[in-house]
Amino acid sequence: MTRGGTLRRRVVLAGVAGTTAGLAGCSGVFGGGSAVSVLAAGSLNDALENGLRERVDQRVTVESHGSARVARLVAEGQKDPDIVAVADVALFESTLRPDWYAEFATNSLVLAYDADSQGGRRVAAAGTDGWWQPLLDGDVSLGRTDPDLDPLGYRTLFALELANDHYDTETDLRAAIPDPAQLYPETQLVSQFETGAIDAAFTYRSMAVDRGYAFLDLPAAIDLGDPSLADQYGSTSYELPDGTVVSGAPISYAATLRHESGAANAVFEALIGDGYLTEFGFTVPEAYPRYTGQPPDGVAS
Known part of the structure; x- marks a missing residue:
């Protein structure tokens, strides 16, 4: 094999x-x-x-x-x-x-991708400075977890919001990229590469490393992995179903x-x-x- x-x-x-x-x-x-x-x-x-x-x-x-x-x-x-x-x-x-x-x-967030799929190769080609473009254009099927159930889900939204300022985009990435059909349980997220259901996924670096998938490191300004950027991360937030508001943090x-x-x-x-x-x-x-x-x-x- x-x-x-x-x-x-x-x-x-x-x-x-x-x-x-x-x-x-x-x-x-x-x-x-x-x-x-x-x-x-x-x-x-x-x-x-x-x-x-x-x-x-x-x-x-x-x-x-x-x-x-x-x-x-x-x-x-x-x-x-x-x-x-x-x-x-x-x-x-x-x-x-x-x-x-x-x-x-x-931990930190990364964008994992399926190197065997056309969409995954587009993510790889876009690189650290342009990964958001094929996601925005609809060229890539993206996986993420439910922000109501899982910190990885709302951290994905934080990263997209932080990316707006980092890349100075004209489009609100947090509003434009997420799709309800993209949601998967955390324990099954990257296994969707195996089924061909997704081309890329926001995930923790530990998950990508441990399971051997290709991934793009995201800039420290958006990957939630740098304690020195706590104040910057804290500009983002998400309200859980019970009314709890969680803010971005390392x-x-x-x-x-x-x-x-x-x-x-x-x-x-x-x-x-x-x-x-x-x-x-x-x-x-x-x-x-x-x-x-x-x-x-x-x-x-």
Whole structure:
């Protein structure tokens, strides 16, 4: 099998893993047996399933969704996991409001493309300075995630809005490019390359790197990956269905431990600080994990 074929199989399997984990959660895994339950952002699914599991002795169940949905499932009492990990600290400061949390990784947005499709090749040819033009012209079928369910979805809108000023475009890219028919669950987004459903997708750099897809790095002014540009990113915002308004900010993943036990504490410590995330395309700043609030004794080592 070619390298491309192998990578595409990994994408499909990653999507299946996310779906399987979701089904397991719906069938009552949380609260049963001795497994440590983790409810997490979809972009963390592959790292948790294939990185974290290998580093802990405890049995772990992972269920992944868009982070906004993760936060609502817990806030509304539909899920009661031991550990919650989201892709946007704003959800801990608004929807969930835990007593404490730990930021443990960062990321940035990229525009991934299918190098085997005509539309994907147009994105590649347009490059970092012109990627938005084929999207605006309708020459490319674009995939993105639902901003009502997932930070990647509203971060895509932030990037498009920030691109207006960066490229000095005459057209409002945030208004002109998004199409409701483009929406896919985060755990299935880049697997749409395999089916030919899309030519390109806004995604996290970690997802593109880990699954081997070609991508364009976006300028720091719009990729939400540069902490020094926090004020610039903060000029954008999105209102979630529950009325919560999230503002643009540097991407930072955060987790909290909701139910303490020897097993859960050990899994939490490994999740936020065992060094595996860089293997899956995430960035872990030297100062991380970084705590907000006061964690229980024995957690913040």
